[in-house]
Amino acid sequence: MSRHEDEKLLARGLHERADRLSEYSLDLDEVRGRAGSIRRRRRAVCGAVAAVVLAVAVPVGLNVAATGPDSAPLPADGSPDPSVTVSRAVDPSPSPSPSPDPRPGPERTEDGRIVLDAAAAPRGADPALDYLTGSVLHRTDGSTLALARRVDIVVDLGEVVLGFSYQTGVLTSFDAAGEGTRLAGDVVGLVGNRETGAAWVEDDGARTTAAILPVAGAEPIRREVPEVGSAQPVGLSADGTLVLEGDTPEGQRVLATDFESEPRLVGDYVAAGGVTPDAAVSAQVSFSDTGSCWALLQLSTGRERWDTCDYALGAGSPERTLVLGTDAYGDGIGGSTVALLDARTGKVAADYTTGDLGFTQDSAWEPSGYLLQTTYQDGTWYLLRLGPDGAVEQALDPVAGSELDNPWVLGQ
C-alpha cells in the first residue's frame, strides 16, 4: 500500500468507528458542576500554598518594600544578588527592625499571593536576554540582527545564532549578517545558550537522535536515543548533559545523555520541566486530578533535593538560586501562576497570580536571576520582569494584539 492509501485506510477506519457512538448530551448544569469542582480544587491547592507564602512573606515585605512596583526600576544586568533576597524571603523569622512606615509592597490577594497586574507595572530596563520580534534578534548590547527567516526558538552562540522552526522542522545557523545555512532537518526542539552550547533532537520517523553543538563552529556530536518512539529536548546543563523526555516502551520517561555514553533513564520519572545549570532536573514524580508532584533531582546522584505538590517545576536560574514554579493544574489557555522557588530548599520566594486578569505564557531567566514572563491581559501582551522580592515591572513596551500572537520569542 502507498502512504496515501494507508492514510485513507486510517481515516476511513476512524470515521467508521466514531460514527458508532451512541447519543449522549451534556447539559449546562453538569458542566457548571464540574467547573465548580475544578475551581474548588484549584483554590484548595492554591490556599495551601498561600498560607506558606504569607508566613514567610510578610516580614520580608517590610524590608524589601523599596523594590516594590512604585520604586525605581530593577537593575537588569546582574547587579542584584537574588541569593541574598531569597534567603531573606524564605526566612520565616521576624524582621529585627521593621520600618515604622514601610512603603507599600505589591498588591496581594486575600490569601497573600502577589497580583500580577501587568498594566499597572512600571516600565523598567530592557531585557538582559536576547529576544526576537518577528525575525529580528534583539541583543542585550542594544544591537539587532535581521535573520533571513523567522524561527520559533533561538539560541545565540555569539558567532552564530541557531534558530529552529516548528513549521519546517529545520535548524538553521545564522551568520553575523543574518544569512542562514541549514544545519539539520527533522528537528523537534532546540535548547541551550551561550554558556552551555546548543542541543537538539532529530527524528526522521524511524530513528531518534540527540545532537549537541558545544561551541559555534564545531561539528555537532550525535548520539542515537534507542527504543523511544519520540523524544523532546528539555534542557542542557552547564556540564553538557542533555535532559530529554521520551516515549519508551514503559511510557513517557525522562532520559539524560552526556553524549559520551548512551542516553540513560532517569529513575522512573515521567516528565521533566527544565534543568538547572548545576545539573539538577525538575522531574515529575506523580500526578492526580488536581495537579502533580514534582522534585528537584540531582542528576549525578539521583537524589531529590526537595519536592512539591504545589507547583509544576521548570528551569533553574542561571545564578543557581531559584527554580521556576507554575500551575500544577493547567488547561489550554495558559497559566495563572508564576512562583520563584529557592533552588536549595524549595521554599517559596515569591508567588504571583494573574487571577482573572489574564494569563501567562513563556518565561526565561535573565542572568541576574530575574524572570522574564510574557503575559496577556486585556487584549495586550506584556513582557514582565519578576523578582524573588515580589517586584514586578515591564521589560518592554506592551503590544496590543490577539491572544494567539505572542509578539516575542525569548532567548534561553
Place this chain on the structure above:
Amino acid sequence: MQLTAARQHTSGVESMTTTQERRRARDGEFEDYMRGRQPSLRRTAYLLAGDEHTAEDLVQVAFAKLYLSWDRVRDQQTLDGYVRRILVNEHNSLWRRAWKRRELSTDAPPEAPQTTATYDEGQSAALWEFVGTLPRKQRAVVVLRYYEDLSEAETAEVMGISVGTVKSQASRALAGLRSRVHENPALSRNEEEGR
C-alpha cells in the same frame, strides 16, 4: 438621609439584577456553543481515549475548563481550536492514564460497541486494535490528522509540538500500520477489494 439610603438600595438591586442578567446571557452563549460543538468533540475524544466513558469525562472536563475561561477567551473565532487543545491536553495528562488503568484493572472489560455500519468488521476491528496499540502522542497525531483532517501545522498547534514531530509521529504510525498488514491480512483486504 433616607433618600440616600433608598438610592443606594435601588442601585444595589439594579446592580445585582444586571449581574444576574449578564451571567444568564453568558451561560446562554456558552450553552449554545456547547450544544453545537459537543457531538464532534465527543467523537474526537472517543478516538483519543478508546472508550465512551472516558470520552464523556474528557468532554465534560474540556467544557468545564472552557466555562471557567469563557470570559478570558476574547476571540470567539478561536474557540474551536481552544477547546480542542484543552481536550488533547486533558487526554495527554498523566493522571488520566493512571485513572484509566485503575478503571480497567478493577472493572469488567468495557462492552464491545454495537456495530451499526456495514463496514468490513474484520478490517475495522483490526484497525481499531492497531490504533489502540499506538503510543499516546502518535494516537493523538493520527486522530487529529486523519479524523479531524487537520493540517500538519494545525495538528502541531493543537498539540503544542513541532510540525516535525507531527510528521515523524505520523510516519511511525503509518509504518506500524504497514507492518501490521503482514501480520493481519484483514487490514489490506478492503483496499484490494476496492481496486
